[in-house]
Amino acid sequence: MRRSRIIVVVATTLFCMSSLAQGNLCTKDESMVWSCSTKEKIYSLCASRNLSATAGYLQYRAGKGVKPEFAFPDSLQHPKGHFLLRLERRGASLKFMNADYEYWIYEPLAGSTTIDVSKGGKFIGTVTCDWSTNTLTLTETQNRFQVIGIYQ
Numbered sequence: 001m002r003r004s005r006i007i008v009v010v011a012t013t014l015f016c017m018s019s020l021a022q023g024n025l026c027t028k029d030e031s032m033v034w035s036c037s038t039k040e041k042i043y044s045l046c047a048s049r050n051l052s053a054t055a056g057y058l059q060y061r062a063g064k065g066v067k068p069e070f071a072f073p074d075s076l077q078h079p080k081g082h083f084l085l086r087l088e089r090r091g092a093s094l095k096f097m098n099a100d101y102e103y104w105i106y107e108p109l110a111g112s113t114t115i116d117v118s119k120g121g122k123f124i125g126t127v128t129c130d131w132s133t134n135t136l137t138l139t140e141t142q143n144r145f146q147v148i149g150i151y152q
Contacts, residue, residue, distance in 0.1 A: 036129030
């Protein structure tokens with residue numbers, strides 16, 4: 001009995017440490033909608049807790065550590081007109097445009113999440129996540145995005 005308790009405590013501690021190590025760029029007052037990380041950076045979708053069809057914000061952030069180096073949109077705005085989520089054959093994708101740059105976050109049902117970036121219609125590159133939350137493919141996320149008007 002005591003040995004099984006020790007195993008549970010160790011497993012729980014390792015899980016918590018792993019979760020902290022992955023991190024995200026959302027504040028404690030926000031909801032993390034999605035996040036992924038590579039060896040170099042963390043990428044997150046952060047939402048206000050009051051996000052609804054008419055209120056709140058959604059923001060994509062990228063950076064090292066806990067401070068974002070890039071945020072879209074650059075101010076906290078409602079996501080309608082800025083983001084578009086759609087179901088793919090075997091996953092989900094979230095698209096947004098920042099000036100000439102187009103970003104596609106693709107979350108497959110199996111495999112690694114990627115972020116593709118294009119500029120002026122020309123492919124620039126792909127970021128492959130080492131770890132991700134895999135929350136874009138959840139029915140809960142899709143229903144939430146449908147209510148706020150960014151689900152195709």
